Amino acid sequence: MAGNGELSGELGKEEEDSENLFEFGDDLELNQFDGLPYSSRYYRLLQERKTLPVWKYRHEFMTLLENNQILIVSGTTKTGKSTQIPQWCAEFCLSAQYQHGVVVCSQIQRRQAVDLALRVADEMDVNIGHEIGYSIPLETCCSNDTILRYCTDDILLREMMSDPLLEQYGVVLVDQAHERTVSTDVLLGLLREVLLQRPELRLVVLSAPPTPETLLTHYGSVPRLHLEAPSAGEVIHSSSSSSESFYSALRLALEVHRSREPGDVAVFLATEQEVVCACNIITKEASRMSVSLGELLAVPMCSGHAGICPPVTESPQMSRRIFVSCSQLEDLFWSVDSIAFVIDTGVEKRLVYNPRLRASSEVIRPISKCQAEMRKQLTGSTGKCFCLYPEDVQLPAEIHPRILESNITSTALFLKRMEAAGVTHCHFINRPDPEGLMQALEELDYLAALDNDGNLSEMGIIMSELPLEPQMAKALLASCEFDCASEMLTIAAMLTAPSCFIEPPVGMLTEVMRCHMKFQHPEGDHFTLINIYNTFKRSQREPYFSQEQWCEQYYLCCAALQTADAIRSQLSDVLKRIELPISEPAFGTKTNALNIKRALLAGYFMQMARDVDGSGNYFMLLNKHVAQAHRLSAYGAKAQKLGLPEWLLFHEYSLTDNSIRTLTHISPHAFVQMAPQYFFCNLPPSESKEILQNILDRDRTGIPKAKTRPEPKTETQESEAQERCVLQ
Template sequence: MAGERKRKLSLFDVVDESVNGTEKMKANGGPVLNPHTGRPYSAKYFEILEKRRTLPVWQQKAEFLNILAKNQTMILVGETGSGKTTQIPQFVVEAGYTSNRKQVACTQPRRVAAMSVSRRVADEMDVTIGDEVGYSIRFEDCSGPKTTLKYLTDGMLLREAMTDPLLERYRVIILDEAHERTLATDVLFGLLKEVLKNRPDLKLVVMSATLEAEKFQAYFNGAPLMKVPGRLHPVEIFYTQEPERDYLEAAIRTVVQIHICEPAGDILVFLTGEEEIEDACKKIGREVQNLGDQVGPVKAVPLYSTLPPAMQQKIFDAAPPPAKDGGPPGRKIVVSTNIAETSLTIDGIVYVIDPGFAKQKVYNPRIRVESLLVSPISKASAHQRAGRAGRTQPGKCFRLYTEKSFQNDLQPQTYPEILRSNLANVVLTLKKLGIDDLVHFDFMDPPAPETLMRALELLNYLAALDDDGNLTKLGELMSEFPLDPQMSKMLVVSPEFNCSNEILSITAMLSVPNCFLRPRDAQKAADEAKARFSHIDGDHLTLLNVYHAYKQNGEDATWCYDNFINVRAMKSADNVRTQLVRIMNRYNLKMCSTDFNSRDYYVSIRKAMLAGYFMQVAHLERTGHYLTVKDNQVRDEGLGGDVPWMLLWK
């Protein structure tokens, strides 16, 4: 009889009542069952539920579901902190869109966000991550047969479309952070417009944190717009009187000044990359320690894309308590890349320090080289950063640039990635999807014709496309690897040169952040350590030496520390290599090596590399300049001066 007293309730049965969870359980004579697991909800679930009900988007749940039910496509604009990323996908699942074994997909532009948000949502739904809620990022899939809600990077959804062109497994697709206009998201825009014509049952929700909604509406044929307000308190903006020569030092100095002079509240600092962030965290800790008991303790926490998930979660920890009873309060300081602009919401932030820079991908089609450059942010990004300070109470944003610079030098919006990227991978993907008319593909912002033609030309030279622009068997095989086409070609042909094991290791090392650490207080020792791995024939073989040494020393973290090697980068490279080996085995590509003592050992590796990157070879002219063989472009920056031939990389 006890079993009869239990009643399966959906989430909406629980939350739409005015009584709390405990009263609900009492009213029904037994525990409320989670419809996803069939087990009673945990106490933690009801604690989280109370917080969820305070989110702005919660008040518009019925409005959202009504618009979704009546339209195939809709646009949702919600300020960061409105709850759209965590709640909207759950509303869709609970409304029954995952019946008949269908799934809901929610794309994120960044791996960190896909992992972090999926874990949060799994907690909110009271399920285990990897079961009903999962995530999928490059080289890592944490989902399974039970998964109904999947967070994944936009690039992974694009890859799924290569094997499932109509994305049949999904009933609703949510493109989150659409305002970031990543390369993959822009391609998904055009792709999904076509898929929707062939799948009247499929629904699309485009979510953005900025008010570029009119452009999205026009692109998606007048799709209805829903606006969700944020929970912003007033934010006071401060500018510098003069431009800062060293924004990193200025940021650290500002952190210390805030900690000494301002009331309690956590600090968010925006920097451009891992090395800068780790360096800043160490310096902040030292600077505050030197102040002694006159200030409270601090906890400086880094945040960037390659940080392990357990380390990423530390940004949500509470600030440290006072060092002694009645002492000054502690403070948490999150030092992050631009991922904290919109992708993640961190409660407790009262102060934001914005140096005004971020790393952006830039492609030069003439020399065929893509680089990550530190560039000024846009006004829209500056606005998003400032907004982080007003989530829980009135805040302050310290911009480390002048007001004149903000008004005159910053672009209104971030330039879409598709207008500044190598499109070879995009073209290969579209060809794999059977889209041949690239000129008329419905890009929201069409890329420059020269960039598109260079991509087609490159793929033809790599033998991925034939002279008529059709995908070859080699091109199909290359498209199976989640790598850029040149790297894929290098890997696919490496068995022919009897060096696939070595090329796998080089590819893995090139697919992760820089493995060499160079702390500011130990630069000489770090340079000497790097020199021990250096190979006369270039950086790629240097990376191979590092990987071999790492494996020979048992993947030991202490060895990495002693040699100024980033242990996280090495673990990541090892994981990437394992995933690539699986793809190699799936397509019966031979795993082989030339004898290390053979005179052909390094020659074979260079031959395999040139099979993919021959268009980036340069020759030293009598004038002392390097000239690319294919396009006669002069390249001098950062190059040696006495090597007759060189393979250019970044």
């Protein structure tokens, strides 16, 4: 790139000049990014930046970036790599007058993308949303002047659909590559092909040490820069592993507070559910402690109901914070300097997808060496890290790639879209499981997303435009044909957002269930979600209650419902952009209910189940397993006395508790009309399939149809019940 040879040679002079300017208080030097004089705060932050471990590698990094297309940098959370290296890349692009593009840096956590952008804008003395910006799901803060943008990895992937070669960028940084998320792995695989077509593009991969060997070998012999980490504090291992590590961690955290030793505490647990439970316990215990110990605050560091992590602020005087987190969130502590104690349970809970059963189950496993080392570094040189596992325990060397244990149907649809855009190869670091890949392609074929040659069909192209799972995308598109798009937009948004149902507190199950019963619809859970959303929207017009108060009254999560509202607006905009009709709301009528079911069947015909014995044991047609309705469903254990429908459509099946969730009553006649014939033919043999085949034969011959089992209500009664159940 033009001018790069001079850049690295002038770095020493620039630093010396900035130091002299800071010393004499001369603020006349102009910011190279916006042309305005630097503020005094810029020079104060510059002195802080120079104390970061990454700073002494600045000259070496710029030289490597100038002379190489790919560069791998490894460093822990506290080295400053995620804030400083993107700034240096922006200087690199500026030296070439942005003729090859600007800088983008991907993150796996939306909260971190926002926080990093805010911090870097402050350090560079520019305005957020102008020179520095961010893009996360449902929120964008950038402009045409943005030269450095932080975004989530899935946002950058969707951007490649319209700009497959990322031609607006001169440098792409992929941060947290060691986490091996599906989106990050796909991004790294596609970038290898993009780099071949764009030799001027630079790729910087940021990872935590030890850098995974599979990541190092993926790009061949490329330069690697290892940042020395600050010295870790005292590490104390448990003498034995304990199945009660959750309670051991909480007891230890409370003991630290009672010891009066200064500093905040970070506790790493296995799941987000444990994080929420732990915060409730700590808050309850803190209320019983002596005031002389100071205030104790529990801070959950997890995606939670709102899908974002809470911002980290300064701790008030005479108080101690206990940050409670789980796996994949170590990097969120980059800006927290007050942690003196780390309590690590050493385990994590992951969802592992079984392609044969088309379901996920929870698996508890040890964390990796990489995660363990990152957690030890958080205390600094004077703190303590309590590892609740023996020192000689064998931890996995790397984090297991999520692409090997996830449902990759959405990934397969995206890769088919990229093939159509001209990027025909994705060089996977670890290739997906062949069985899982074949199942994903089979599912796309059933959904008519592929043509006879296995390429993306016109339907598949439209489905890929929607930020939804393929089945939900197909159902939403079908709703435009069945004049129920308004209702299906609500269902899609509610099922894409975090669950709006709050887990009942201890002893409150009956009260919570009673509140939720007010929204239940006789046709099933999909209709119940519409009831909840519509009533939530009407609460905005309530003069005496805020939305938060309304949600508290009904034990619903306000943040989740607000997220669903934002998702619905986004999906509505996509439908308008691709010129698909959105029908007027007609919820509560019999015709509308039938149309909603048809639209659901267009996407979820693979997820049908039949009650084989009248007692709630549902036989799933596709995998021949028997499961029960989830306890929080309208057809759960509490509702069995009301009579259970014989045939149900379900949204998901969980192996962990062997339950089917989000259920709606579907007639078998509607199923045989909507399910593709070649899917029906491939269903494994069963009594349920024979019943459906008889119905199909009767439909073809015109013989009067016979019900497979007496229905609990007549159609007239069902219609009247629908009208009554829609909250006014």
